[in-house]
Amino acid sequence: MLRPAFLRRLLAFCAAFAIWLPAHADIFVVVPATSTVKTMTQKEVVDIYMGRTRAFAGGEFALPFDLPRDHPGRAAFYQALTGMGPAQINSYWSRLMFSGQVMPPQPLPGEAAMADVVKRNPSAIGYVLQEPSDKGLHVVLVLKESK
Amino acid sequence: MFAAPLRPLLARPAIRPALAALVALAAASARPALAEETGAAAPRYNGFGTLAGFAVDPADDWGFRRETTQPGHHGDDGLRVEQDTRLGLQAQWSASPQVELVGQFVFKSRADTAPLSDNIAWAFAAWHPMADWTLRLGRTSPDLFLLADVRNVGFAYPWIRPNVEFYGWVPLSSSDGLDVTHEWTTGESRWRAKLFTGTSAITLAAKQEDDTDTHVRIKWFNGGTLTMDRGSLTLKATFAEARTAAGGAADRALGREVLGAVAGLPLPVIPEQATALLESYPSGLYITRYAALGAAWEHGPWQLQAEVARLTGNFSATKGWFGYGSAAWRTGSLTFFGMAGYARDSEAPLPETNWYPVLAPIAGPALAAGAQAVADGVTSASNNARIDQHSVSAGVRWDVGPQTALKLQLDDIHTAPYGGGLWAFNTNDAHHALVLSAGMDFVF
Numbered sequence: 305m306l307r308p309a310f311l312r313r314l315l316a317f318c319a320a321f322a323i324w325l326p327a328h329a330d331i332f333v334v335v336p337a338t339s340t341v342k343t344m345t346q347k348e349v350v351d352i353y354m355g356r357t358r359a360f361a362g363g364e365f366a367l368p369f370d371l372p373r374d375h376p377g378r379a380a381f382y383q384a385l386t387g388m389g390p391a392q393i394n395s396y397w398s399r400l401m402f403s404g405q406v407m408p409p410q411p412l413p414g415e416a417a418m419a420d421v422v423k424r425n426p427s428a429i430g431y432v433l434q435e436p437s438d439k440g441l442h443v444v445l446v447l448k449e450s451k
Numbered sequence: 452m453f454a455a456p457l458r459p460l461l462a463r464p465a466i467r468p469a470l471a472a473l474v475a476l477a478a479a480s481a482r483p484a485l486a487e488e489t490g491a492a493a494p495r496y497n498g499f500g501t502l503a504g505f506a507v508d509p510a511d512d513w514g515f516r517r518e519t520t521q522p523g524h525h526g527d528d529g530l531r532v533e534q535d536t537r538l539g540l541q542a543q544w545s546a547s548p549q550v551e552l553v554g555q556f557v558f559k560s561r562a563d564t565a566p567l568s569d570n571i572a573w574a575f576a577a578w579h580p581m582a583d584w585t586l587r588l589g590r591t592s593p594d595l596f597l598l599a600d601v602r603n604v605g606f607a608y609p610w611i612r613p614n615v616e617f618y619g620w621v622p623l624s625s626s627d628g629l630d631v632t633h634e635w636t637t638g639e640s641r642w643r644a645k646l647f648t649g650t651s652a653i654t655l656a657a658k659q660e661d662d663t664d665t666h667v668r669i670k671w672f673n674g675g676t677l678t679m680d681r682g683s684l685t686l687k688a689t690f691a692e693a694r695t696a697a698g699g700a701a702d703r704a705l706g707r708e709v710l711g712a713v714a715g716l717p718l719p720v721i722p723e724q725a726t727a728l729l730e731s732y733p734s735g736l737y738i739t740r741y742a743a744l745g746a747a748w749e750h751g752p753w754q755l756q757a758e759v760a761r762l763t764g765n766f767s768a769t770k771g772w773f774g775y776g777s778a779a780w781r782t783g784s785l786t787f788f789g790m791a792g793y794a795r796d797s798e799a800p801l802p803e804t805n806w807y808p809v810l811a812p813i814a815g816p817a818l819a820a821g822a823q824a825v826a827d828g829v830t831s832a833s834n835n836a837r838i839d840q841h842s843v844s845a846g847v848r849w850d851v852g853p854q855t856a857l858k859l860q861l862d863d864i865h866t867a868p869y870g871g872g873l874w875a876f877n878t879n880d881a882h883h884a885l886v887l888s889a890g891m892d893f894v895f
Binding site for chain 1: 543573854
């Protein structure tokens with residue numbers, strides 16, 4: 305049986321380690337497995353999701369998909385991708401959507417729908433919060449979420 | 452204010468593609484699941500609006516206006532809400548990554564005889580044959596300034612309204628035609644070049660008690676823009692030319708005949724005045740040439756924006772300089788801003804004439820009175836529309852939510868003699884006014 309003093313030191317060590325280590329979760333930017341796009345830089349993904357380009361680097365049309373506005377994964381994605389919080393992103397697109405030049409990424413009901421739609425659409429790009437096991441999806445970029 | 456002699460909507464070229472787009476949107480809305488499978492996106496319906504009011508000090512006869520297409524009301528009428536209050540409804544559908552249909556309706560205060568079709572701000576189809584090329588056919592916003600597409604979207608900028616000296620005099624809010632845009636990247640810079648051509652119909656609101664609305668037809672509107680985005684810096688250059696046919700051609704022709712006759716008389720002073728009046732407006736189409744530069748930069752909490760435009764043409768009211776600069780500082784949900792604007796017609800005001808005492812003994816009372824009436828009419832119309840004004844503004848924007856903002860703004864406006872063309876019920880005297888505005892912008 306462990307002595308109380310040892311237990312206290314062990315608990316203190318674990319608490320300190322937990323505080324020191326930030327919580328990380330990966331966000332996976334995905335395209336269909338049939339896509340010609342195999343890898344992307346963060347800037348390329350930013351340009352698509354911020355409406356600055358409607359194409360992948362090779363010139364193919366890109367159709368970006370998004371999670372619902374109030375989905376926590378959406379906030380985590382844009383924070384990791386652009387450093388902007390949900391209020392800033394909403395304000396940015398609120399201005400841009402009425403320019404008639406570009407549309408915001410199409411929102412889908414949730415992650416399951418995201419995976420389903422992306423793998424069936426050759427132009428699609430989306431993101432999921434867990435490493436996909438579905439062979440119909442290909443990961444082009446991994447974003448680290450910091451909390 | 453929306454009551455108007457209705458013209459058959461189907462007669463307007465832009466209405467047909469608008470109707471086709473609505474039918475397509477309705478069909479797409481019925482099958483959203485299939486849309487995503489085919490590479491299309493479900494139709495999106497959004498909107499924007501502003502609820503705002505203002506009061507003017509001194510509350511005199513002069514009527515403050517946001518745009519020359521809007522009727523004004525005397526300043527002593529108290530709080531006014533019609534100038535800035537508006538509602539916009541927008542529908543967009545990507546039939547495929549290459550094809551988009553967009554429609555936007557904007558309901559706002561307009562001239563009493565403005566047709567209902569003026570509420571259609573956009574109705575166009577966009578085709579991307581390649582990702583960096585865009586062809587648009589239909590009704591779009593004329594790309595004349597930085598805020599060309601979001602002029603009515605209060606949520607898109609920090610102020611209650613875009614600077615009146617720079618944006619208020621431009622009556623053109625939509626054009627029916629075609630534009631072509633090409634985009635490319637060099638290093639960290641993204642470039643966008645556009646050429647556009649089209650036509651438009653405008654209804655200018657009456658400015659004085661005894662005036663009527665003026666309907667003009669822009670028969671030819673061509674131009675181009677070059678835009679560079681580098682990080683948070685945007686630079687834009689614009690050039691455009693418009694050829695406009697104004698109504699009352701018979702009256703103008705008769706007036707020119709009278710003035711031409713007076714200009715040929717062997718008299719001192721009067722012939723020179725008649726010649727000046729003749730040169731103040733054209734015999735045929737009104738030609739306007741517009742060139743502008745704009746810059747916008749966001750750096751940390753700062754938002755800076757400025758535009759300058761030079762106007763030239765074949766009639767006196769189209770020669771001038773227009774510009775503004777704005778600085779805004781954002782802290783949390785508050786944005787404090789200051790803005791200064793300037794507009795000045797280059798041509799001096801036409802001098803008042805007094806021909807009757809000299810012409811009556813020569814040509815008889817009736818002809819002298821007729822010539823005097825023509826001179827008075829041309830002089831009054833030109834001088835009353837002349838713009839010579841500058842303003843300084845300050846205010847605050849409070850983003851109370853992700854889609855709602857409250858604003859408060861104070862404008863200090865100085866108008867030089869013969870410079871009140873942006874106002875309704877203006878006189879030829881100098882004028883100074885404070886305009887206090889408050890409003891709420893929202894998007895949905």
